[in-house]
Amino acid sequence: MEPARDRIEIQVGIADYKIAREPGQLITLGLGSCVGVSLYDPALKLGGLLHLMLPDSTQFSNVTRPAKFADLGIPLIIGEMKKQGARLSRLQSKLVGGAQMFSGLDSKMTLNIGRRNSEMARQMLQQYGIPILAEEVGGNRGRTMIFDTSDGRVLIRMLGSKLKVI
Amino acid sequence: MNYRTLSPAELDALQEISNIGVGNAVTSLAQLINQRVEMSVPRACFLPFEEVIALVGGYEELVGCVSLRVLGDAPGMVLFIFSEESTYRLVDMLMGLPPGSTAALDQMAESAVKEVGNVLTGSFISAIGMMTGLKMITTVPLFAFDMLGAVLTSLMVAAGRVEDQVLVIETGMFNHNDAQIKGHFFLLTEPGAIDRLMAALGLGAGQA
Numbered sequence: 001m002e003p004a005r006d007r008i009e010i011q012v013g014i015a016d017y018k019i020a021r022e023p024g025q026l027i028t029l030g031l032g033s034c035v036g037v038s039l040y041d042p043a044l045k046l047g048g049l050l051h052l053m054l055p056d057s058t059q060f061s062n063v064t065r066p067a068k069f070a071d072l073g074i075p076l077i078i079g080e081m082k083k084q085g086a087r088l089s090r091l092q093s094k095l096v097g098g099a100q101m102f103s104g105l106d107s108k109m110t111l112n113i114g115r116r117n118s119e120m121a122r123q124m125l126q127q128y129g130i131p132i133l134a135e136e137v138g139g140n141r142g143r144t145m146i147f148d149t150s151d152g153r154v155l156i157r158m159l160g161s162k163l164k165v166i
Numbered sequence: 167m168n169y170r171t172l173s174p175a176e177l178d179a180l181q182e183i184s185n186i187g188v189g190n191a192v193t194s195l196a197q198l199i200n201q202r203v204e205m206s207v208p209r210a211c212f213l214p215f216e217e218v219i220a221l222v223g224g225y226e227e228l229v230g231c232v233s234l235r236v237l238g239d240a241p242g243m244v245l246f247i248f249s250e251e252s253t254y255r256l257v258d259m260l261m262g263l264p265p266g267s268t269a270a271l272d273q274m275a276e277s278a279v280k281e282v283g284n285v286l287t288g289s290f291i292s293a294i295g296m297m298t299g300l301k302m303i304t305t306v307p308l309f310a311f312d313m314l315g316a317v318l319t320s321l322m323v324a325a326g327r328v329e330d331q332v333l334v335i336e337t338g339m340f341n342h343n344d345a346q347i348k349g350h351f352f353l354l355t356e357p358g359a360i361d362r363l364m365a366a367l368g369l370g371a372g373q374a
Contacts, residue, residue: 030316141316
C-alpha cells in the first residue's frame with residue numbers, strides 16, 4: 001500500500017493549496033480540525049489539494065490568506081485548476097480531516113470547528129456541482145492526506161493505524 | 167495584522183516573566199509529586215508557526231498536549247506539549263510507577279497528564295498575575311494525544327489565533343531523576359495582551 005518512492009511529492013502547507021499533474025503526489029501533514037480538499041480532473045490527471053483551516057471568511061475583518069477559508073479557498077483552487085485546463089464538469093473531490101482533537105469540558109474550545117469546516121467545504125463543492133467521491137472526516141484523530149494525481153486515490157495516514165485508501 | 171516587534175528591554179521582561187512563571191510552576195509540580203524537579207532556563211521569543219513545529223519535532227510526531235485558556239486582563243492560551251515518551255514518563259511519575267511502566271494512555275493516565283497541565287499552568291499564570299497586578303484566570307484543561315501538526319493547528323483555530331504568524335513561545339524542560347521529561351511550554355496571547363503585560367510592567371507604553 002505504500003506509495004512508490006520515485007513519485008514527486010509536493011507538500012501543501014497549512015492554509016495553502018498546490019496543483020500538480022501526474023505523477024505528482026500532493027501531501028498535507030497533520031490535519032486536525034482543518035480539512036483537506038482534493039480536486040481531480042481524471043481526463044488530464046491533474047490534481048489540486050487545499051488545506052483549509054476555517055469555514056467562513058466573512059467572520060473576519062482582514063483576510064490575508066484566502067486559502068485559509070473554505071468559502072474563499074475552494075473557488076480559488078477551482079479557478080486555478082481551470083487555468084491549467086481542468087473542466088468543471090469533470091472535477092471530482094475527496095474530503096479528509098475535520099476532526100475534534102481535544103477532549104475536555106471547556107465548551108468554548110470544543111465548539112466543533114472541524115465539523116463546520118467539512119460542512120462548508122461540502123456546501124461550496126455542491127455550489128459548483130462537483131461530486132464528492134469519498135470522505136474521511138470527523139472523529140478525533142489527526143490525519144495526513146496523500147493525493148496521487150496518477151489515479152486520484154487519496155491515502156490517509158493516522159498514528160497507530162494502517163494506511164487507508166479512499 | 168502583525169505583531170509589532172519587541173524591543174530588547176521588552177524581550178528581557180518577557181523572558182523574566184517566563185522565568186518566574188516557570189519557576190513557580192516547577193515548584194508546584196515538585197510539591198505535587200514530592201520529588202525534585204529541575205528546569206532549564208526558558209527562552210522567550212516570537213516564532214512563526216512552522217518554526218514552532220520544527221522546535222518540537224515534526225508535523226506527524228505523536229505528542230501529548232494539555233491546553234488551558236487564560237481569561238482576564240491578558241487573555242490567551244497556555245499549551246504544554248510533551249513528546250510521546252515524555253508523556254508516558256510523566257504518567258509514571260504522577261502515579262508513582264517506576265520509569266518505563268507506562269506504554270499507552272488510558273483515561274486515568276490522561277487525567278493525570280491534564281492535572282499536571284492544570285497545576286503548572288495555574289502556578290505559572292498566578293506568578294505572572296502577582297507580578298503584574300493583572301487579573302488572569304485559567305479554565306479547565308483540554309487534552310489531546312496525536313500528531314503535533316493536527317493538535318497545534320486545531321488549538322490555534324479554536325483559540326481564534328488564525329494569524330498564521332507568531333506565537334509567543336516559551337521553552338522549558340524538566341528532568342526528574344533518571345527519567346528525562348522534556349516539555350515545551352507555549353503561551354499564545356490574543357492581540358493586545360502582550361501590550362497590556364508590558365504596560366503593567368511599566369514598559370512599552372504608548373506603542374501601537
